[in-house]
Each structure stands twice: as structure tokens, then as C-alpha cells.
Amino acid sequence: MPNLRGEHYDDGEHYDDGEHYDDGERETVGRGLSRVRAAADWIENAVTRGEVDLDEQLEKLLKGSGEYAMGRGVPAHVHAEAILSALLEARPAGLTIGQLMSATERTRAQVHTGLAHLRKVAAAKGLPPVTWDKRWGYRMLDDAPEVWIGYERAFFEAVHHRVENFIAGTLLPHQKKTPNDPYIRTVMAQMCAIESTLQLLASPE
Template sequence: MPRASRRRGDAARRHADTIRFVLFEARPAGLDFQQLVRATDLSPYQVRAGLGALKDEAASRGWPPIIWTRSVGYQLGADRAALEAYERAVVTQKLNEFRRFITGTVAPHAAAHPNDKWVRHIVAQLNSIESTLDLIASS
């Protein structure tokens, strides 16, 4: 039987509640990771697990999302401009990851095995993902 995700465990949910309370108190400002560790009195591991659980819980309950920026840190309930900037940054980051994966792994594999059905399939799918992310990042 597969083990449930740590993010859905009771401990992670308790850590998520602690983090949500601390971020709510800090609003509209945010907290960087070390400030979050100190303010919650949790270990770095517990804060990471709690952030993951909190993001999942916020999405399932329709709460404002938690975002992270270099200048502000973790922030709860950011304004529209901050949310859009965060989304663009994440999409750009994922686009770069996909491009590196395509050029560094998939393209050499396709060159070595041009008639492989799996390679043709993954190239087509990843090109589609790359194109979609590129459209989102540039709009």
C-alpha cells in the first residue's frame, strides 16, 4: 500500500496552520524563509512541509495563494500585480527547465534513435508544452 504524502499528514497540517497564522499576522509584508523559521519556532524541514501543505490547503479551500518573491519572501494574499509577476516568473522558470531538458537530454536521445516511437512522442509533447509556456511567458 503506498504511503500518503507527508504534506497531507496531521503534522504537516499543524505546521501549515502555524505558518498561515504567522503570514496572516505579517500581512501585507512577507517573510523570508529564515524569518518564517524563527517566527514559527519550527525546523526548516517542518516549515518546508508546512508550506507545501498550506499551498495544497489554500488551493482546495479557495484561500488566497501563497507566493514567494526574492524581495518580499513568502507572502499571503498578495495583490493582483504581485500574483501576476509571480506567475510569470514561475512560467519563465519552467520554460527554461523544459528547454534545458529538451536540448540536453531529449534532443541527443532523438538524434541517437530517430525512429524510436517513444522519442518521437516525447519530442512532440515537449514541443507543445514549450510552445504553450512560451506564449504565456511572452504575453
């Protein structure tokens, strides 16, 4: 399995005065970030899906108990390696977030952290792209351009709708109020071009 560890992880983060974080400080920051990510993910699910019950893993993480009382500062590449192994073992099928949590024994927030890192390094490691769809969940398939294109078009479509709504709801009212402002005229011209490009990319050939 490819090594996903970043080359400069051991260099550590640095303060402006050149002093570096020690292991204890990095562990403390990691614990706090894990809790914030988990809480943010729970809030998103509560708002978008109405899921307000805490799952067992999230409850343990927020309380700092059980297996999550230690090791919460694990770097992203470690989560990514576990997720990569699970996805490769599952293919050609895919795995949902819940299945990835079960297969890797990680929290929802840690799975999302690992997926983000895996996507970041996939090209450099010669891996196929990570895709997602409602039927299969997350997959990493070799030689599947139709799957990759489908995911990419779905992404372009989602971004296109966001840009379209931003233009209609924010930029256009701004322009109506200050039609001669060079700034908003430039922004509108550029954003309308971006919106048209995204629409084209999202459309089947």
C-alpha cells in the same frame, strides 16, 4: 483562522494487509522524515549557495536534542496553521524562510513542509495563493492579482528553462541517435509543444 487539518488524518496509513500504524510507529516515521527533510534542505543550500554551517535548530534536530527531542512527527497541517498565522499577521509585508522559522519556532524543513501543505489546501479553504519573491519573501495577499500573476509567470519561466534544457540535453541527442523511433518522435513533438506553451505563459501580454 481556517482549520487546515485533513479530514482523514485520524484514519492513519495502512499496510497492504489492512493493519494500521500505531501511534508509536507513526511517531518513529515522523522523526525519521524530519531528519531526512532537514538534511536534504541543508545539502541543497550547501550546493546552491555554499552555506555549509549547520544552524542551531538543524543541529538540534539531527542530534535529537533539546526541544526537538519530542514532537517531530507533527502532521503537516499543524505546521501549515502556524505558518498561515504568521503570514496573515505580517501582511502586507512578507516573511523570509528565516523569519518564518523564528515566528513559528520551527525548523527549516518543518517550514517547507508547512508551506507545501498550505499551498495544497489554500483553494479549498478559500485562502489566497502563497507567493514568493526576492524582495518580500513569502506572502498571502488578498485581492492582489498582479502579485499572483508575477509569481506564476516566474514559475512558468523557471519550468520553461528546465524543459528547454531537458529537450536540448537529453531528448534531442536521443532523437539524433534513433530518428525513426516512434517513441522519441512522439515525445519530442509533445515536449516541444509544452515548451512553447510555457514560453507563452511566461511572457508578459
